[in-house]
Amino acid sequence: MSTPRVYVIHENPEWFPPLAAAFEAEGVPVQEVLLTEGQIDLAAEPEPGVYWSRMSASSHTRGHEHSKEYTRALLGWLERAGRQVVGGSHVLELEVSKVAQHGLLQRAGFDVPRxxxxxxxxxxxxxxxxxxxxxxxxxxxxxxxxxxxxxxxxxxxxxxxxxxxxxxxxxxxxxxxxxxxxxLTAREPFITRAEFVGGEFVYAVRVDTSAGSFELCPADACEVPQVIAGAVCDVPGTDGSAGATDTFTVRTEVTADHPLVQQLRTFLAEQRITIAGVEFMETVDGRTVVYDINTNTNYNPAVEATAPASGPRSIARYLGGLLDAEYAATAAAHR
CATH class of the missing domain: 3.30.1490 (Dna Ligase; domain 1)
Structure with a gap:
């Protein structure tokens, strides 16, 4: 068997370079598992390591309509073999179903859209x-x-x-x-995305919606059309023109002590979700509505440049820590 490492399961190579750079900076060995094709020897033991699934609900829009099923098969094989999987089968089912997300958020007491x-x-x-x-x-x-x-x-x-x-x-x-x-009508023209890694709050992103679009994406690899999944906001007084402010900025007043952040942290722990971005908006009638859970979160370069911590490097450190804990002797000999 090979040296234990972190295996990143995904289907979109364009999203991987920032993550690869973060793993390299943290000195954590990493390998892609690209689920656009391949095979599993069901009689074999999986390679030693920590496996992180960041399969996307939008994979079918890139011509990878079967990647969701490939991931289901792979995660089941890994889990039956006892490998440590971050973002496992239960998380995949949440990623690909807004009905499931809505039900869990509602049951946990969050205000959700009707x-x-x-x-x-x-x-x-x-x-x-x-x-x-x-x-x-x-x-x-x-x-x-x-x-x-x-x-x-x-x-x-x-x-x-x-x-x-x-x-x-x-x-x-x-x-x-x-x-x-x-x-829903936003109190101010933005929505907020709270990022969590290892179950802990990293930072909150303020996503400007003054251009009046549902389509906003934080990833550097995203081109027009841009998207934030499931935004449901109306912006009073919007004329459709782009604003002068940056679309993505750190929302510094939302910290780990914020009541909603603490509630989300507890919720994610209960659902065994350790890496996620959760989106919410504050409405003109005083509601704080939580509407989307992204378990394959991407990070905006401009935000990363000013944020108090790095999302990708937080992930690399977190997964590297899991790898060291599980394979301490082997990891020490090879790092």
Whole structure:
């Protein structure tokens, strides 16, 4: 068997360079496991090491529609063999289902958007009428297996929605589940993403939404269209032009002592999620709504340059610590 190392399971090589640099800086041996093709010898023992899954819910948008199933198979094999897996099977199921996220957040006592999950398309228009009480009030749609803002659209009338559902522009969700969700108005034009590594708070990112888009992504590799998964905010007075401020900045007033951060920390520990970014927004009517859990979080270079700690290097240190703890004698001999 090879020297124990951290294995990073994913399907998008464009996201890996910042992580590779962080592992190198921390002196932690790392190897990619790219799940776009390959095989598993089910009679073999997995290589020694710590395995970190950062499979993305949006993998199918990059032509990797089967990577989710590949990951399910691989994680099951690793877990049955007793390997330490960060972001294991239970986390993957949360990553690829906003219904699951919504249910867990709601049960834990967080304020979540009012949401209906619709299976298939035959009853979508009927479900929208039930959701709005038959009134022309704003609501949004999104895909249950999301990421990249998939299927996120605002509708101001039921007639507008009917036309869209019947049009070629309608995006069929990869798992067949469309969410109908209340449309919220932000108190100020931003949403917040709280980053956690090793179960501990790293920093909060303020994501400017003054351009009026659902599509915002922190990763340097993301190009237009940009996305933050599942943002549900309206911005009063928005004219659609880009603001002068940076889109992604550290929100310094949100610290580890913030009550919501403490509540999220407890929630993630209970769910055995150690690496995640959780998004929330503060509304004009005084709500703090938690709406998305990203278990394959990416980090913005501008934020990293000014943040009190580095997200990727925090991950490298955390996973390196797990590796040392599990393979202390072997690691000491090779590092």
């Amino acid at each position: 949401t209906t999950a619709v299976f298939g398309t035959a009853t979508l228009q009927q479900a929208a009428r039930a959701f709005t009480g038959g009134q022309d009030v704003p609501f949004i749609t999104k895909h249950n297996q999301g990421g990249k803002g998939l299927g996120v659209r605002r509708f101001d009338s039921l007639a507008e929605f009917d036309v869209h559902v019947a049009s070629p522009e309608f995006e069929e969700p990869v798992d067949g589940i469309t969410l109908l969700q209340e449309y």
